[in-house]
Amino acid sequence: MNISWLEDFLALASTKNFSRAADLRHMTQPAFGRRIRALEEWLGADLFDRSTQPVTLTETGEWFRKIAQDLLAQVARLPSEARAVEESWSTTLQFAATHTLSFTFMPNWLRSLEPRISIGAIQCVSDMLQRCEALMLQGKAQFVLSHTHPQVQSQLEMAGYPSIQLGNDTLVPVSLKDETGQARHDVTSGDKPLQLLDYSAESGIGRILHTVLEPELDRLPIHTVFTAHLASVLKPMVLSGRGVAWLPQSLIADDLDSGRLTPVGPAAWRIPLQVRLYRDRSNINRTAEMFWDAVSNCQLEH
CATH class of the missing domain: 1.10.10.10 (Winged helix-like DNA-binding domain superfamily/Winged helix DNA-binding domain)
Structure with a gap:
């Protein structure tokens, strides 16, 4: 026939x-x-x-x-x-990680897993959250590593993808210090508009920021002076004194410790974040399945 x-x-x-x-x-x-x-x-x-x-x-x-x-x-x-x-016989792990986590969290996290599991080759796409989610939804990534917040449901959560919380982070509003050691951009007086270095609509961190703090930000006079997809792009703008940005603490820990940057605003402006790993529901090989099991067991022990 x-x-x-x-x-x-x-x-x-x-x-x-x-x-x-x-x-x-x-x-x-x-x-x-x-x-x-x-x-x-x-x-x-x-x-x-x-x-x-x-x-x-x-x-x-x-x-x-x-x-x-x-x-x-x-x-x-x-x-x-x-x-x-x-x-299914391949030993390469396919990751998509948000840009910040791909170089602040991922290296040390993988190193911490090495005593428990032999980690072979990894192929990682580092991009903004929207594109990382798209790769998994298209079956082109086995794992997605991203920041999340309980109030903001991601595309992967809405689609029912399994996930594990790996750690915590904090979104901190920061400014460059001036010559006197004070924040160059004062946000407490209310006399001047907040010089905001903001995230674009496609940004995952921006989605969290504006969902969680929208009522607070709506009450402030704000002048948006710069917009970008990535926290790593906003950080040098803060360091150049252009304004205030909400940045992950993991990205600016050294700058806070050295005193180059300083937190601004009330404590309520700091947003707790989760670092979460998502896995594909079906398109996963045996190596990836073993990796997921090892990560799951490690988190249970903690």
Whole structure:
């Protein structure tokens, strides 16, 4: 049997007309008719009642319609299933990590796991949260590492992807210090607009900031002087004295310790963050499954 005969059969079952079905299959009607007959001869049963106009499926034809659809669906899945089998033996872990965590959290975290599990090759895409989430939703990443907040549901959470909390961080509003050791941008007097270095709408940290502090920020006079996707882009703007930005503490720990940057505003402006690891629900190989189990057991011990 030729697989294309199944497509011929379904075209005729749908149109109930040999001429239209032949057109759909890009062949002459006599050639199309011969292929339908060849399929019936192979099966040893008539699939169509040709005594009616339009033609109708016989009882055998009705039964075979579902069989043909299932067979073609299975054939269509074969390439992806073959790739999945091949990838199941791969030892490379596919990560997507938000830009900040990819160089502030990820290196030390992986190092802490090495006594428990042999970690082989890792392929990591470092980007903003929206693109990291898209990679997992498209089945192109096994794991996503990102900042989260209980009040802000991510695309992966809404889609039901499993996750583990790995650690904590804090989103801190900071300013460069002036010559007197005070914050260059005073945000407590209310006399001047807050010179804000803000996140774009696509930013995951920006989504958290504006969801959690929106009522507070709406009461302030604000002048947005710079906007970017990434905290790592806003940080040098703060260090150059351009304004105030909410930055992850993990990103600015050295600058806070050295006194180059100083927190501003009330304590309520500091936003607690979770560092969370998401995993793909199905597209995961044995190496990735072992890695997930090791991470899960490590978190349970803590």
